Amino acid sequence: MPKRLLLVALFVAVAGCASPPPASVHTHNPSSSTLQGDASRPAQAQWIRTELYFSVGSIDGKDGAVSPARWREFLDQEVTSRFPDGFSVLDAYGQWRDKGAKEPERLSTKVIVILHENSAKNGANIEAIRLAYKRITGDLSVLRLSQPAEVSF
Template identity: 85%
Template sequence: MQRRLLLAALFVTVAGCASPPPAAVHTHDPTSSTLQGDATRPAQAQWIRTELYFSVGTVDGKEGAVSPARWREFLDKEVTSRFPDGFTVFDAYGQWRDHGAKEPERLSTKVIVILHENNPQYAGNIEAIRLAYKRITGDLSVLRLSQPADVSF
């Protein structure tokens, strides 16, 4: 009887080890890596790199500051919902001189970089993000830079 229980326990343990590991971003065997990329993201697609520049307040922190919590809420609600596969955010410094102003505004800035396929849905998503931020902050503009990108995963 003990022998049967031991064999059953051994079988369950070995069967558990034989199941494949969950899908992951990183490989546990670097020698198996190839340049084939991610089959779900077609290499033949026409890709665009879009950068969006957002003022989060003056560098001295006196005017129009968007708190880190409010920025994160904006990302979660407006950006992640439209680009759930991912994007990158950089902290930056920017200057902007309005027409007729003597001095530029010195701004704390966030830059979002999104790599996306060139299609009307994604273009509309980009514009919706810009409009949402302008409505939230009252800013007159959110700079957009879009250019073709040669993308490989």
């Protein structure tokens, strides 16, 4: 009898591990490749893809490097607070040459990609993020690229 009880307990434990994820996140029978019925992300909205390019220091790690902890703090305080629905951060290499310089400046770079509705509020939030980073780091600029985007969730 104890052996049978042990087998039943083992079966219940294993069966619990195989339960499907919450329906709000995943589906096993999609009727469409897009998320349906999400009123907070209307299909008819005019969407913008904005990329922001941030120098986090020279590639040799010497001058003015922004630590990973400081970068996360910036994301939490300045970006997530303005775009809580999400964004992506990419690691990149960048370089540019100032007028009259013989060599380009080679930079470790972070790129934030934000997909957002085209609104004055979102535009102001983007500019606030750029200004905050310039104030924090003393950088002269944060490159912004914005273009229309066809978005589907």
